[in-house]
Amino acid sequence: LELVTLPRLASAAGTADSADGYRKRPTRDLAEALFVQRGVMRRLRRSLRRVRPALSSQSSAARYMEADCPYSPEAFEAKLTFVRQILRDRGCLSVLDVGCNTGTFSLMAADGGARVVAIDHDPAAIDHLWKSARDRNAAVLPLVVNIVRPSPAVGWNNAEAPAFLERAQGKFDCVLMLGLVHHLGVVERIPMDRIFDLAASLTTNSLIIEFVGAEDPQFRKLARGRDELFRDWTAQRFESCARRHFTIHSQQPAGPARHLYCLKKESF
Secondary structure, three states: OOOOHHHHHHHHHOOOOOOOOOOOOOOOOHHHHHHHHHHHHHHHHHHHHHOOOHHHHHOHHHHHHHOOOOOOHHHHHHHHHHHHHHHHHOOOOEEEEEOOOOOHHHHHHHHOOOEEEEEEOOHHHHHHHHHHHHHHOOOEEEEEOOOOOOOOOEOHHHOOEOOHHHHHOOOEEEEEEOOOHHHHHHHOOOOHHHHHHHHHHHEEEEEEEEEEOOOOHHHHHHHOOOHHHHOOOOHHHHHHHHOOOEEEEEEEEEEOOEEEEEEEEOOO
16 A cells, blocks of 8 residues: 555655655765665565565475575576486486475476476465466476374275375485485484384385484584583494495585485385
């Protein structure tokens, strides 16, 4: 109302001072003009923030991507390049993106020709991804699913609709677990080997996964001083657990304490 409607009505009415309905107020010097301009822009930014979608103010996923993203622009671009290259080289046609956040990698996989199921526990993030996929006509199915507590079987005798994991097992030739494993290990206390057990049950071919070391700032934030509980959270143990089901196809650093892996399932 105050930014658009009232100024437009005043402009239409017109005055003797100016053709557009406003009296000019020249400033004394450039410094004063810049001060006034900055004030106007601050008010406009506050107004725009108030009308932004709920994702920006309520979603932890959005805050992570917008304010708490742990990657430099160069590191994030390298991560995108690594994942894109693997998806292309491995010929991935069906992808499950676990902990998809707002869907950057889900949409990238779809752009490469894959059909993607993208899951996250954050409804606002999934809503954002659904709108993006709709606008791009991308082959992405976004679902609100907490991988730690996945949707169970429901209906008469629990047979009307099967559980999410029952439907997902062995249905994807590639699974993405990017920026996820440390959340499962630290927040949910899921043992590292069990994470790979689950991943192996979901993929028939490839797993693209990211290891975040205990010295990473995001890891330390999640651990909240409980460092002694995670003394065995090391890259060596991560690779050892991975080799129970996979071979390491390729890898590259993703930051000072982060590492990307492409793993190939042994039985494939």
